[in-house]
Amino acid sequence: MMSERPSLVDIVLAVNRIRSKLCVTPVVTSTCLNDLTGRNIYLKCENLHKTGSFKCRGALNTVIKALENKEISISGFVTHSSGNHGQALAWSAKSVNLPCSVVVPVGTPLVKTNAIESYNAELVLCPPTPAARLETCNKIGHEKNYMIVPPFDHPDVIAGQGTIAVEFLKQVEDLDAIFVPVSGGGMISGIAIYAKQINPNIRIYACVPEGKMLSECLKSCERLWPNPPAFLNTKAEAIRLQQCGEITFPIMCDLVEKEVFTIDDASMIAATKFAFERLKLVVELASGCALAAILSDQLKTLDKNIKNIGVILCGGNIDINKLPWIENETKTKDI
Structure with missing residues (x-):
């Protein structure tokens, strides 16, 4: 990390x-x-x-900065979230025409999950623990070769x-x-x-x-x-x-x-x-x-x-x- x-x-x-x-x-x-x-x-x-x-600030900054780096190829983004960061990353990815997957715990309010899907992101439910969120996110990132954008623990966020x-x-x-x-x-x-x-x-x-x-x-x-x-x-x-x-x-x-x-x-x-x-x-x-x-x-x-x-x-x-x-x-x- x-x-x-x-x-x-x-x-x-x-x-x-x-x-x-x-x-x-x-x-x-x-x-x-x-x-x-x-x-x-x-x-x-x-x-x-x-x-x-506020989450759109960190998500958008991270997405745009990643695309500024011409030495790497970004095929999409993935994160784990309680809902707000997931919405923010889904919106940010859509704004640059790239796919996005968002992992949220079972029980996340519908107002948040519905919004995530409205930005054309893939919504992935996981067990309601921090470890399950992280594990599921990392798995998707590896399988799809997506950039992982953590909800808080990242300098650009x-x-x-x-x-x-x-x-x-x-x-x-x-x-x-x-x-x-x-x-x-x-x-x-x-x-x-x-x-x-x-x-x-x-x-x-x-x-x-x-x-x-x-x-x-x-x-x-x-x-x-x-x-x-x-x-x-x-x-x-x-x-x-x-x-x-x-x-x-x-x-x-x-x-x-x-x-x-x-x-x-x-x-x-x-x-x-x-x-x-x-x-x-x-x-x-x-x-x-x-x-x-x-x-x-x-x-x-x-x-x-x-x-x-x-x-x-x-x-x-x-x-x-x-x-x-x-x-x-x-x-x-x-x-």
């Missing part, structure tokens, strides 16, 4: 590769959120992107996700902190690489589901996760990987705050419902994780000088026929 981390230059080059095919996502503010938190909150709406999440920070720091120049939902760590790594070089004082906070063990791992700078890799027991399927990547974790140890915001499902569901009702934004539970973090009691313990906070609303691919607050009405916390 590639082990190098992308540089600030790699992220700037990624901006140039993808800018003609992707929009600059808007930043939304809310007086209600500012009043609730006592801080200035800026929401980066990655849910409004192509394919409904990380660089593509880092373009979020390039936009965000131009849109809001005086951000003191950015709150980022974390699964494998590609997005937070890319954001941290760029943001910390532009402003060394900015704080990058990880927002994760219960059971992630990220705080312990970051504080010790060791991979304390049990093996084999497992999925967390969370309804936020987009961020249910317990382990972060071999490339992303060292970046996080160097650049991300050791204080982690760990969010339970009920709080994520309540925050997602809040986004629908009060912010008029369709987001999925992974986005609700970061939103719940800024609405949590833990935020009150942060340095009072952290006034301007960016929040990444990472995706909006929620199944509107199975809204979690309807399924869990009796368990949902009210904000």
Whole structure:
């Protein structure tokens, strides 16, 4: 596996590769959120992107960069995904007229699998474990001679996700902190690489589901996760990987705050419902994780000088026929 981390230059080059095919996502503010938190909150709406999440940035950057390399021949692409990266790679491959296969676990929401197939990609179901995802993906890559594009643990994917920070720091120049939902760590790594070089004082906070063990791992700078890799027991399927990547974790140890915001499902569901009702934004539970973090009691313990906070609303691919607050009405916390 590639082990190098992308540089600030790699992220700037990624901006140039993808800018003609992707929009600059808007930043939304809310007086209600500012009043609730006592801080200035800026929401980066990655849910409004192509394919409904930030993942199109990393996937598209990787695909285009691969095709720039005239020394290799690309016959197609394959990945494993919880759904959002799969959609992103399927769309990216279609945009360059190459085939794509996407491996997803059984139980992936139909809103995501249907979208993957709508981009003419081959959808392959596998048992619901990280190991099965990876094994199936590698097998397809070998059999079809497709380029494997990991969902997070690849320098070009990380660089593509880092373009979020390039936009965000131009849109809001005086951000003191950015709150980022974390699964494998590609997005937070890319954001941290760029943001910390532009402003060394900015704080990058990880927002994760219960059971992630990220705080312990970051504080010790060791991979304390049990093996084999497992999925967390969370309804936020987009961020249910317990382990972060071999490339992303060292970046996080160097650049991300050791204080982690760990969010339970009920709080994520309540925050997602809040986004629908009060912010008029369709987001999925992974986005609700970061939103719940800024609405949590833990935020009150942060340095009072952290006034301007960016929040990444990472995706909006929620199944509107199975809204979690309807399924869990009796368990949902009210904000």
